[in-house]
Amino acid sequence: DIVMTQSPDSLAVSLGERATINCKSSQSLLYSSNNKNYLGWFQQKPGQPPKLLIYWASTRESGVPDRFSGSGSGTDFTLTISSLQAEDVAVYYCQQYYSTPQFTFGPGTKVDIK
Amino acid sequence: QVQLVQSGAEVKKPGASVTVSCKTSGYTFTRHYIHWVRQAPGQGLEWMGVISPSTGRPTYAQKFQGRVSLTRDTSTNTVYMDLTSLGTEDTAVYYCARPGDDYPFYVYWGQGTLVTVSS
Numbered sequence: 001d002i003v004m005t006q007s008p009d010s011l012a013v014s015l016g017e018r019a020t021i022n023c024k025s026s027q028s029l030l031y032s033s034n035n036k037n038y039l040g041w042f043q044q045k046p047g048q049p050p051k052l053l054i055y056w057a058s059t060r061e062s063g064v065p066d067r068f069s070g071s072g073s074g075t076d077f078t079l080t081i082s083s084l085q086a087e088d089v090a091v092y093y094c095q096q097y098y099s100t101p102q103f104t105f106g107p108g109t110k111v112d113i114k
Numbered sequence: 115q116v117q118l119v120q121s122g123a124e125v126k127k128p129g130a131s132v133t134v135s136c137k138t139s140g141y142t143f144t145r146h147y148i149h150w151v152r153q154a155p156g157q158g159l160e161w162m163g164v165i166s167p168s169t170g171r172p173t174y175a176q177k178f179q180g181r182v183s184l185t186r187d188t189s190t191n192t193v194y195m196d197l198t199s200l201g202t203e204d205t206a207v208y209y210c211a212r213p214g215d216d217y218p219f220y221v222y223w224g225q226g227t228l229v230t231v232s233s
Contacts, residue, residue, distance in 0.1 A: 103149070
């Protein structure tokens, strides 16, 4: 099974500042036949289901503010919130979609306001 | 619009079984797999299994093999998740989720069903 790790476990960032979350997979998520990374990022607020922010590691889902961006390839990925807003306080998860159909999640990173 | 509506909260005793339903609408039911994910209180997301609504074939996470069963009813566009031999560690919110039209990432989610296991 592919194991996903995230760092840090939590972080506190001042409003308007940058937040960076890292995600690492135990094996490459890059599918050579289509050159796509099978990695998604989710945001989850209390009492709500997760919301897809980023797919293919770097493609923003429709309606997601452009302050959210994803980068990385292979085994190392990053979610960046360029200018943290109050409504971005949440837990963020990465999820791999390479090892079908068991799409494992990272353990989550909690983002708070400093 | 695509909707996944789950059944209501359940309270069960240890050793019992629970069934959670996920009624779908707004799309062709047989075209998209339905996955199940659970989340224990204050914990992360855990993939449990997936079912093909067209064939009814399920695949389960090894952790739940023998205890979970996914079925579907094509007449009502509903997927069911049965979990047996419940323990207190099964207390969690259970979600059904559906991929997007053109990619495998979970775009659509049910609202979640809280299952509480307590004596």
